[in-house]
Amino acid sequence: MNFFTVYTNPSYPDQIKLVPEGFSWLVLVLGAIGLLLQKSWIHGLIFLSIYCSLRFWLHPPFVILLIFHFGMACFAYQFKRTELQLSGWKIKTVITGKNKQSALLRLLDRHPDLQQKIYI
Template identity: 30%
Template sequence: MKLYTPFFAPESDRPPVLVVERPSLRVLVFGWLGLVFHGAWMPGLLAGAATVALHLLPASGVVVGALAAGLHLGLSAFTPDIRRWDLRLRGYRAQKVVAGPDRDTALLRLLDRHPPTLNGDATVMGAA
């Protein structure tokens, strides 16, 4: 079972965003580009600027490589926290954690807990 934190967009009919509560292999391998691929643009670009600054250090290649590997490891370990922070900055509201063996099952459990309602013009509203 995996744990997901759902985030609902404010006043929108967009589906909720589910943030999985585990380190990201994509971010471990690709670093700041992995954050951008996850949709966390601002933190990803900030980490990219830190990576560029790291490579501009007047140190040996071994030291820079070790620091870059540490940066990738740190970004990977804290990817869920970084994504939650980015979503909160964009106005998304967090809900209670939902569990499921995969993303689809977790979304079904979430929608069972928060059924979408129809307003007068028959459009689905975001969160309860």
């Protein structure tokens, strides 16, 4: 089972966001570009500048860069949660499911008031 954190925003009453828990393979492969693709703009730009500084000034071995990518991938979804909270989104609940669709179905069972916010 996968865990998803559900976010709502009073400024956008017709939307909800589900952020998965766990490891991001996209960020492991692409690094800071993967954070930008996941719309973690602040952390993506910070880590991109750190990566460029490391790569072009210190010339670390490949293993160090791989460890850097692994660290980013472990916390990628936490970065996304932080940026959502900075922009006014609030945690509604945490839900489980095999995938995003089954998590949405469980969410509707537990919180029927959110039914108006989900477009299938």
